[in-house]
Amino acid sequence: MNTSGLLSLNDAHPAMRHFACKGDELYLAGRAVQAWVEEASSTPVYLYDTSVVRSQIGRLRDCLPSGVKISYAIKANPFEPLVQRINQWVDGFDVASLQELELALRQGVPPEHISFAGPGKSTDTLKRAIEAGIIINLESVTEIKRCVDLGSELGLRPRVCIRVNPGLDVRASGMKMSSSEGSPFGIDFIQLPEILKDFPVSSLELLGLHVYGCSQQLDAERLLAYLAAVLEQFKTLASIFPVPLRQINLGGGFGIPYFPKDQPLDLELVGQGLAELFVQHQGWLDGTDIRMEFGRFLVGEAGVYVSRVLDIKESGGNTYVIVDGGMHHHLANAGLLGQVVRRNYPIAVANKMSRAVVQRVNICGPLCTPLDRVATAVDLPALEIDDLIAIFSSGAYGLTASPTGFLSQPSALEILCQP
Ligand SMILES: Cc1ncc(COP(=O)(O)O)c(C=O)c1O
The missing domain is CATH 2.40.37.10 (Lyase, Ornithine Decarboxylase; Chain A, domain 1)
Structure with a gap:
């Protein structure tokens, strides 16, 4: 009391x-x-x-290695007054629909701080994303071609990252966003060497890599094992990247307690583990912008x-x-x-x-x-x-x-x- x-x-x-x-x-x-x-x-x-949202973001800033940028995944809660408030405390937005894209742009966020992930982006939606200059996370070979065509039609060079499907079986209390049995999200890691060989770098401004393969994870060790595996894959891809790797987005997947046996994620442990991983990956990671994106962890x-x-x-x-x-x-x-x-x-x-x-x-x-x-x-x-x-x-x-x-x-x- x-x-x-x-x-x-x-x-x-x-x-x-x-x-x-x-x-x-x-x-x-x-x-x-x-x-x-x-x-x-x-x-x-x-x-x-909103003080809870602010304190969750503050905890992330305290625990994650310094320099990691934080995006809010608007799909978790697109209530505009809330998004407006969150905009003061984060470094950008992840959007998943045209409406979310417009909402993010209305906040006055620089377009290079907005990224768009989602396996089914329509031509009209892609057009708007290209015109606005936001980063499109490419989810398939079709989407690469579509962006090349739209870019040439609009006289623009679309900003893109490649969304990697890491194909990892992550045990989590949430939904599976990645699996060795395949997934609708991103391009399979094993297909990427071939795709990167012929990537249309003159038509698309290829900035980096994105992944989102895990959600509602409450187990810090499992989350770190997943992030370690993702960083290994990114390291391999960095070595064959056709342009300098300017940014990586490691996704998130940080869970929150919903049910009686759920214990809050040990954020300190995740932060320490991630810092150790970044030390192990010094070299190829130096000078690369690192971002993570969170939905439920901020607002749930x-x-x-x-x-x-x-x-x-x-x-x-x-x-x-x-x-x-x-x-x-x-x-x-x-x-x-x-x-x-x-x-x-x-x-x-x-x-x-x-x-x-x-x-x-x-x-x-x-x-x-x-x-x-x-x-x-x-x-x-x-x-x-x-x-x-x-x-x-x-x-x-x-x-x-x-x-x-x-x-x-x-x-x-x-x-x-x-x-
Ligand atoms: C690409 C992407 N980013 C971020 C999120 C946010 O997930 P969460 O609310 O679990 O943090 C999701 C959720 O589906 C997603 O698909």
């Missing part, structure tokens, strides 16, 4: 460690969630504490999704609680974004934080489909209509009606909470 009477939720759940409560109220950015919701006068609502833990209880009923001996938010805003929490078996995100009743747990309930969203699950068999205090259900770790890949857009449902309200 500190002097303001706020009690840290550090011990409640790793995913709640950035939050606090006072009496019955969950607090976010120094204010009760209930007060934020009243100000919004609407639920469901996403609330983001900063957000809670708050919905309101609309109904409570008994059925088949179970209690069902219906809330006004669900899978149409939070596909990840519904277990529909890469989970094999759905697990509950950390959850709390934002206006009953000090009440005793007395019941096991199922919480469902308002959509008329059994897929609309908010929480299954959770133990909570006695609930009433209008109570507020907060879902933690909701700052990334939550809002589905985003510019990246999975579904075309109406958007939930989003609010930036000032620290």
